[in-house]
Amino acid sequence: MEKMLEIRWHGRGGQGTVTAAKVFADACLSGGNYVQAFPEYGPERSGAPLRAYNRVSSKELRMHCPVLKPGIVVIADATLLDGVNVTDGAVDNAAFIVNSSKDPKEIREKLKAKPTQKVFTVDATKIAIECFGRPMPNSPLVGSLSKISSVVSLQQALDDVQKSFGKKFSQKIIDGNLEAVRRGYEEVKEG
Numbered sequence: 001m002e003k004m005l006e007i008r009w010h011g012r013g014g015q016g017t018v019t020a021a022k023v024f025a026d027a028c029l030s031g032g033n034y035v036q037a038f039p040e041y042g043p044e045r046s047g048a049p050l051r052a053y054n055r056v057s058s059k060e061l062r063m064h065c066p067v068l069k070p071g072i073v074v075i076a077d078a079t080l081l082d083g084v085n086v087t088d089g090a091v092d093n094a095a096f097i098v099n100s101s102k103d104p105k106e107i108r109e110k111l112k113a114k115p116t117q118k119v120f121t122v123d124a125t126k127i128a129i130e131c132f133g134r135p136m137p138n139s140p141l142v143g144s145l146s147k148i149s150s151v152v153s154l155q156q157a158l159d160d161v162q163k164s165f166g167k168k169f170s171q172k173i174i175d176g177n178l179e180a181v182r183r184g185y186e187e188v189k190e191g
Contacts, residue, residue, distance in 0.1 A: 005151060006067040007054040010086050011076030014046040016138030019164075020076070021052035024142050027152040027160040028056045036061055049084055056151050070094060074145055076124070076137050078102070081110055092116045097144050097188065099124040099137045104191020120148060122188040124180075131183065132176025139177040143184025154185050 011017025018039040025037035036055040053067040078100040101123040108119040124137030146157040
């Protein structure tokens with residue numbers, strides 16, 4: 001990686017969006033990159049819209065401000081497309097990863113994405129429910145982001161989910177999250 005990659009996450013409180021940004025940053029750090037992961041909260045309540053950010057670079061990061069021109073935008077809750085301008089500031093060749101069962105072409109129209117921008121969808125909530133029984137799209141989105149960004153391998157992402165979750169959860173929950181990351185990586189679709 002020669003230049004800095006900036007990522008903006010859109011989610012709702014309680015979906016694990018901030019955790020996903022931190023886990024992805026840990027995987028990038030393990031891969032030898034410099035990273036930042038930080039949230040931006042509005043009213044801190046479950047269900048409230050929030051943003052989280054990542055910066056990944058092969059060089060030391062010295063800026064500490066919100067991501068204003070993201071190269072990748074991850075949307076953990078597709079209902080945010082109706083009330084939040086998730087495309088704001090996105091670069092001309094940005095990629096959007098949306099947690100949705102809809103076809104990427106349908107989401108592209110809703111986003112009014114530029115022809116040079118890529119749109120991906122993954123049914124992260126369905127994957128999460130099937131893998132560990134909770135509608136928390138964070139682990140599948142980490143898998144999808146790993147694939148789309150190409151800054152970390154699937155194995156690095158899996159290793160860091162294992163490490164991050166290993167201290168807090170039972171082996172059953174950890175295994176479910178690992179499978180969710182794997183499926184998010186494999187099932188993301190481009191339109």
